[in-house]
Amino acid sequence: MAEISAALVKQLREQTGAGMMDCKKALAESDGDLEAASDWLRKKGLAQAQKKAGRTTADGLVGIAFEGNTGALVEVNAETDFVARNESFQEMVSAIARRAPEADGDVETLKRLELPTGRTVEDEITNAIGVIGENMRLRRTATVRVDEGVVGGYVHAQVAPGLGKIGVLVGVRSPSTDYDQLADIAKQVAMHVAASSPQSVTVDDLDPALIEHERAILVDQAKASGKPDNIIEKMVEGRLRKFYEEVVLNEQVFVIDTDKKVQDFVAARAEALGAPVTIGGFVKFVLGEGVEKEETDLAAEVAQLAGG
Numbered sequence: 521m522a523e524i525s526a527a528l529v530k531q532l533r534e535q536t537g538a539g540m541m542d543c544k545k546a547l548a549e550s551d552g553d554l555e556a557a558s559d560w561l562r563k564k565g566l567a568q569a570q571k572k573a574g575r576t577t578a579d580g581l582v583g584i585a586f587e588g589n590t591g592a593l594v595e596v597n598a599e600t601d602f603v604a605r606n607e608s609f610q611e612m613v614s615a616i617a618r619r620a621p622e623a624d625g626d627v628e629t630l631k632r633l634e635l636p637t638g639r640t641v642e643d644e645i646t647n648a649i650g651v652i653g654e655n656m657r658l659r660r661t662a663t664v665r666v667d668e669g670v671v672g673g674y675v676h677a678q679v680a681p682g683l684g685k686i687g688v689l690v691g692v693r694s695p696s697t698d699y700d701q702l703a704d705i706a707k708q709v710a711m712h713v714a715a716s717s718p719q720s721v722t723v724d725d726l727d728p729a730l731i732e733h734e735r736a737i738l739v740d741q742a743k744a745s746g747k748p749d750n751i752i753e754k755m756v757e758g759r760l761r762k763f764y765e766e767v768v769l770n771e772q773v774f775v776i777d778t779d780k781k782v783q784d785f786v787a788a789r790a791e792a793l794g795a796p797v798t799i800g801g802f803v804k805f806v807l808g809e810g811v812e813k814e815e816t817d818l819a820a821e822v823a824q825l826a827g828g
Contacts, residue, residue: 524548536561538650539643580604580656582687582805583617584673591671591689592620593805594630594661596645599654609656610680612648616641616658617682625663659811662803664689669800670699672706676714685807688713691800696793705789705797708776709769713804718769721799726768734763769799 524547532543532554538561550556580597581604596613603609615635623630631642639647645656664671669692676686688710692702720726735756742755765771770783777785782799790797 524552528552528554532557532561539639539646541639541643542647580659580807581610581613581679581683582675582685582807583613583620584675584682584687584689585614585617585620586671586673587618587621589667589669589671590621590663590665591673591691592617592623592625592661592663593673593687593689593803594620595659595687595805595807596656597659597808597811598652598656603652603654603656604679606652609648609652610683612644613683614680615644620661621663623661623663625661627658627661630661631658660805662689662805664691664801664803666691666693666800668695669693669797670702670706672703672710674707674710674714686714687805688802690802692797693800694790694793694795694797696795696797698793698795701789701793702797705786708785709782709799710802712772712775712782713769713802715775716772717767717804718772718802719767721769721801723764723768723771726764731760735760738763769802 524544528547529540529543532538532547533540535554536543536558538546542561543557546557546560547554549560579599579601580595583594583596585592594613594617596609596616598604598609612635615637616630619633619635619641620630622633631640633641635641635644637644637647641658645658649656671689671691673687673689675682675684675688678684690706690710690713692706692709694702696702719730738756738759739752742752742759745752745755747755765773770781770786772782774780774782774785780788786797786799
């Protein structure tokens with residue numbers, strides 16, 4: 521059998537767009553013959569990924585998984601919602617999410633981790649492109665971890681367990697060992713985060729540059745009133761408090777009980793538990809957020825096909 525060098529594997533991968541392990545197997549099956557290996561990949565439906573690499577991926581699924589005191593989110597994109605409803609795609613995203621806690625929020629690390637199929641995450645996605653026929657990509661991943669307490673979460677528009685269109689992780693810090701109660705607090709707060717857009721847990725966590733930017737705008741607005749400087753200062757501080765209520769999690773009105781702020785809800789649950797409880801962090805993924813979708817005119821496309 522011919523020696524399968526890394527350079528040969530790389531060359532076949534560049535030619536076909538197939539995954540590294542698939543290229544290595546194809547070369548082994550073809551005794552190192554590049555053309556035969558390329559044909560082998562085509563027959564297996566694995567040499568199509570390169571052709572689809574330029575297509576926009578704005579759909580897909582967000583996946584969530586937990587391991588010990590760590591929770592992880594992943595976003596795996598595809599071209600259409602049809603793929604998101606595909607069982608094999610769902611199984612792949614779930615498998616990737618289960619490995620995500622190990623990657624600690626690093627996409628490149630996650631791509632190199634191996635799945636139960638024996639392929640790396642990167643190669644598994646390449647394989648799925650060939651099988652399902654749409655471009656796909658692992659867009660991002662993030663983790664939340666607590667030293668003591670629980671990491672919980674919520675998936676909105678769930679299509680299968682742990683898979684949906686919006687995913688939220690919330691870390692709840694507490695010395696309490698009533699993990700069911702802590703997990704429920706995490707889920708309730710995660711549901712709130714899914715419905716709102718907090719930028720930090722506390723005012724102290726906010727980016728100082730963001731606060732100064734907002735303050736400068738508010739000062740200009742207040743000066744336009746023509747009031748004295750001491751009144752302007754009070755106006756600015758009052759409007760800053762309103763700003764904090766919009767962007768700081770603890771200061772936001774709790775969407776599940778609008779008579780309370782989020783921090784009031786957490787404080788009430790802490791009192792019931794008889795132990796301190798604080799929110800240790802959160803992450804929110806919205807599927808396709810920030811991805812520019814291609815606009816298509818389906819009627820025009822059908823008319824063009826009919827005429828052609």
